Amino acid sequence: MKLKDVYRRMVALGIEADPRGKKQVEELLKERQKEKEKAKGDDSEGFQEDTLFNPYSDTAILYGEETREIKRILVGIDIEVGEVLLADRLREKGEAIDLIMAHHPEGKALSALHKVMHMQEDLLHQIGVPINIAEGIMASRIGEVRRGLAPLNHNRAVDAARLLDLPLMCVHTPADNQVQTFLSRVIEERNPKKVDDILKLLKEIPEYKEAAKRGSGPTLFAGKKDGRCGKVIVDMTGGTSGSEEAYARLAQAGVGTIVGMHMGEKHRKEAEKYHINVVIAGHMASDSLGMNLLLDALERQGIQVVACAGMIRYSRNVQ
DSSP states (O other): OBHHHHHHHHHHHHHHTOTTOHHHHHHHHHHHHHHHHHOOTHHHHTOOGGGGTOOOTTOEEEESOTTOBOSEEEEESSOOHHHHHHHHHHHHTTOOOOEEEESSOOHHHHHTGGGGGGHHHHHHHHHTOOHHHHHHHHHHHHHHHHHHHTTSOTTHHHHHHHHTTOOEEEOOHHHHHHHHHHHHHHHHHHOOSBHHHHHHHHTTSHHHHHHHHTTOOOEEEESOTTSBOOEEEEEOOSSSOOOTTHHHHHHHTTEEEEEESOOOHHHHHHHHHTTOEEEEOOHHHHHHHHHHHHHHHHHTTTOEEEEETTOOOOOSTTO
8 A cells, every 4th residue: 555545545544433413524524625715825834635535634544755656664652762773773674664654643734733622512512511601611621732832843753754764644533433333333232230340341342351461451440340330432543641520520421430441630530529430441352352453454555563652463364
């Protein structure tokens, strides 16, 4: 596959698994087309053409010609300068690396991470929070994330890849959509009654089972193991952690248990305050699961995958 085809495939799979539904995502892309048509002069020069098919600001080709042929990729949850040097070292040893793929965004995708957080407004609305309130809850949090990202040195890994001529891309929300949809389906099928039932079913999934061996498996952050689940939601996509203000609204909407990747202490205390159970599946394991579901599709196209940097590789193609 060519680099551009890998990129488009990752985006397409992200759209297929988008919890908002394909129709809503397509409406968003139509709005982008209208924005392009309205743009004139300097505004049109800054318009990024790939936003017409890619709704995820945190997913992008960061370096490399789109026509490059890709046969073997190095994949990590976090790709920094060290991992770029690792790819170059493997290349020196004769182990070809045609592309480095990060999960967490770098470069322009990191500086634009806050833009994808607007999808959390739609997800809150799906659960039962009025859309005007969802937008209000998220507004200050999105601004906080945008300001926090502004001073970062976004391009370190990208510059290293450019100097060593190693194509680099990142795939964030498409992978998070995959794990969100996968776990939502599993939980719906199993219909767990107690919180401990969720912990047990997570540990049956290979990525979480391996993470448990490494000391970073699923754990209970709030609530009781023998407590009843109530309405369970999976919260694993939308850029990064949402607003602390959401938990009161989630409780009003009847949410009893949240299954997430990770959670800060302030968010945990808010969930606990409103008697919402919190099961944290694990960050690296959840990201690995999402990436694996994407990588399996590339593997079926003949692409070899080499895992590094926290990536727990498990192929479902051989099962």
